[in-house]
Amino acid sequence: xxxxxxxxxxxxxxxxxxxxxxxxxxxxxxxxxxxxxxxxxxxxxxxxxxxxxxxxxxxxxxxxxxxxxxxxxxxxxxxxxxxxxxxxxxxxxxxxxxxxxxxxxxxxxxxxxxxxxxxxxxxxxxxxxxxxxxxxxxxxxxxxxxxxxxxxxxxxxxxxxxxxxxxxxxxxxxxxxxxxxxxxxxxxxxxxxxxxxxxxxxxxxxxxxxxxxxxxxxxxxxxxxxxxxxxxxxxxxxxxxxxx
Amino acid sequence: xxxxxxxxxxxxxxxxxxxxxxxxxxxxxxxxxxxxxxxxxxxxxxxxxxxxxxxxxxxxxxxxxxxxxxxxxxxxxxxxxxxxxxxxxxxxxxxxxxxxxxxxxxxxxxxxxxxxxxxxxxxxxxxxxxxxxxxxxxxxxxxxxxxxxxxxxxxxxxxxxxxxxxxxxxxxxxxxxxxxxxxxxxxxxxxxxxxxxxxxxxxxxxxxxxxxxxxxxxxxxxxxxxxxxxxxxxxxxxxxxxxxxxxxxxxxxxxxxxxxxxxxxxxxxxxxxxxxxxxxxxxxxxxxxxxxxxxxxxxxxxxxxxxxxxxxxxxxxxxxxxxxxxxxxxxxxxxxxxxxxxxxxxxxxxxxxxxxxxxxxxxxxxxxxxxxxxxxxxxxxxxxxxxxxxxxxxxxxxxxxxxxxxxxxxxxxxxxxxxxxxxxxxxxxxxxxxxxxxxxxxxxxxxxxxxxxxxxxxxxxxxx
Numbered sequence: 001x002x003x004x005x006x007x008x009x010x011x012x013x014x015x016x017x018x019x020x021x022x023x024x025x026x027x028x029x030x031x032x033x034x035x036x037x038x039x040x041x042x043x044x045x046x047x048x049x050x051x052x053x054x055x056x057x058x059x060x061x062x063x064x065x066x067x068x069x070x071x072x073x074x075x076x077x078x079x080x081x082x083x084x085x086x087x088x089x090x091x092x093x094x095x096x097x098x099x100x101x102x103x104x105x106x107x108x109x110x111x112x113x114x115x116x117x118x119x120x121x122x123x124x125x126x127x128x129x130x131x132x133x134x135x136x137x138x139x140x141x142x143x144x145x146x147x148x149x150x151x152x153x154x155x156x157x158x159x160x161x162x163x164x165x166x167x168x169x170x171x172x173x174x175x176x177x178x179x180x181x182x183x184x185x186x187x188x189x190x191x192x193x194x195x196x197x198x199x200x201x202x203x204x205x206x207x208x209x210x211x212x213x214x215x216x217x218x219x220x221x222x223x224x225x226x227x228x229x230x231x232x233x234x235x236x237x238x239x240x241x242x243x244x
Numbered sequence: 245x246x247x248x249x250x251x252x253x254x255x256x257x258x259x260x261x262x263x264x265x266x267x268x269x270x271x272x273x274x275x276x277x278x279x280x281x282x283x284x285x286x287x288x289x290x291x292x293x294x295x296x297x298x299x300x301x302x303x304x305x306x307x308x309x310x311x312x313x314x315x316x317x318x319x320x321x322x323x324x325x326x327x328x329x330x331x332x333x334x335x336x337x338x339x340x341x342x343x344x345x346x347x348x349x350x351x352x353x354x355x356x357x358x359x360x361x362x363x364x365x366x367x368x369x370x371x372x373x374x375x376x377x378x379x380x381x382x383x384x385x386x387x388x389x390x391x392x393x394x395x396x397x398x399x400x401x402x403x404x405x406x407x408x409x410x411x412x413x414x415x416x417x418x419x420x421x422x423x424x425x426x427x428x429x430x431x432x433x434x435x436x437x438x439x440x441x442x443x444x445x446x447x448x449x450x451x452x453x454x455x456x457x458x459x460x461x462x463x464x465x466x467x468x469x470x471x472x473x474x475x476x477x478x479x480x481x482x483x484x485x486x487x488x489x490x491x492x493x494x495x496x497x498x499x500x501x502x503x504x505x506x507x508x509x510x511x512x513x514x515x516x517x518x519x520x521x522x523x524x525x526x527x528x529x530x531x532x533x534x535x536x537x538x539x540x541x542x543x544x545x546x547x548x549x550x551x552x553x554x555x556x557x558x559x560x561x562x563x564x565x566x567x568x569x570x571x572x573x574x575x576x577x578x579x580x581x582x583x584x585x586x587x588x589x590x591x592x593x594x595x596x597x598x599x600x601x602x603x604x605x606x607x608x609x610x611x612x613x614x615x616x617x618x619x620x621x622x623x624x625x626x627x628x629x630x631x632x633x634x635x636x637x638x639x640x641x642x643x644x645x646x647x648x649x650x651x652x653x654x655x656x657x658x659x660x661x662x663x664x665x666x667x668x669x670x671x672x673x674x675x676x677x678x679x680x681x682x683x684x685x686x687x688x689x690x691x692x693x694x695x696x697x698x699x700x701x702x703x704x705x706x707x708x
Contacts, residue, residue, distance in 0.1 A: 048660075048664050050660055051656065051660070052656075071663070071669065072660060072663035072664055072669075073663040073664075073665075073666050073667055073668050073669065073672075076663065076664055076665055076666035077666045081664075081665075082664050084661065084664075087661070088655070088657050088658045088661040090658050090661070090662070090675075090676065090679055091679050091680065091682070092678065092679025092680055092681070092682030092683070093675055093676070093678075093679040093682075098662070098665070098667075098675070099665075101667055101671070101675065102662075102665035102666050102667055105665075105666040105667050105668065105671070106665075106666035137679070137682075154665065158665065158666070
């Protein structure tokens, strides 16, 4: 589904990704582990074409199509979703309005307002988001946990093929992580895939992790199965450091 | 968004103190012309006198020396602006194509288009209009055009007309006093709550309206009114000067909401004067949208004259290519415990210039005044300009004054966030801009809010 090969990326003069390769197949859940500054968030943003980053080498293919030729919204319409580490606050745009507009853009069909409203409220209730939040402006005045739950609400509403979750659990208390984790579990099927950045194994509790990778200095230095998560939790990243 | 408080510049409002050297070159506008206008309009003798006095004042005041450049106005040829029917369009085919296209895209019905463009005979709203009239008459409310008011309610007009905006206020007030024509008159008796908003929409086609029209509204003690003026479709005149005047009298405990969207054609100098006098415990609410025109200078003023009088001002201004829109608000706290809230959004695009200008004055007689100003500006590109010029002059004791100004651009991160949800770049920008003006849009009646959104979309597409 997602095929990244020897990707080199820089922001300004700084090289951030230096030859990263990653293959994500249908139905798989990949976890990416790595210390701060190793390039995890950059990878997520580059997959969606954030203008801050420049690709200086390598390729990104999604379902056989070269993503780098597409604009951000076109990539999203192909079925890629990013749960932001720091979701933006957007004044004057309600959660419901934004999501309906997005759903319409992605599906290319006119959405029935009342039906959409009912479905949205049902999903919100599963995520324990109070119904009045549908009419609130996007992330304005939301707590950190509410913003993250709002990201999962968008994930479930837009139902992409590939979900990129950038530290969706960071800064959340135990109960909130549980809600987010269940939300991701609900999303995941044999037909779609997840790439999850986390520092916390708890979010993975309900998820059948198939692959894990350690990212250091812009490269994947070790790949394995879910046992790698436990290994990092126990020993940290020091054992993976390699001398250049 | 970057945030900063603009430098406060003093001495912006000394119109009254402007150098009153004798203006000699206005010989074009003569007593004969004024007499001619007055006679055609069947003025009572006192109104003729008022016009002549205004003419005299007009000839002694200079143009303002601050604000946007209005030198494109040829004051020597002012007579061509004020002579009845001089150079008026009389043919739909002469209305510029871009205006016709905009009418189409806003979905304005054909008859109304012609009326807005000043070439239609009569916009067919008579039926609706008369049913409204019946309900109003039953309440003792008077809602009519200024000419009729001058005949049927001469005493009231005479008591209030241009007492709040006297002709000596500034050059265009004097001009207005001399040549005014058309406009609306509303009188709401004490204690009457007018539940339906009155719309001057019905009156756009009044002869000569839309250039020097006068609006006079009196809301007696305890009464309530919502008045809506204008409409968001472009109003087209061949002559390019608009110097209207609005006077609002809000008596003890009365409430008046005055909503307006001004969208003049792009050749227009919009130099409009609006003022409200609010008595004890009264409330004036302004909702003001400024689109269109080449140059606008518009600063609705609220004089809080009675104890506990209040003002709520909500405004939005959108300056596109070739436009210089200088808008804002003035509040004079002239009594104890008066309060005001000013909340504005300005947008500039395509090299347009949008200036927010406000003056808050708290007089010595106004202890415990409260005023909060919040103005936000959004520049959509690097060639557009936005300025914020708030003036505050506080003499009263224990005033509570707050001011917050923000000037910014569309955040790249917000844009990326929306696009990451599949929303196209153009739509994402439009959503952000609509979100920016949302606090204002939600104050507008629904059909105006919808039209304002359409208008913003058109502006963003750059197709106007």
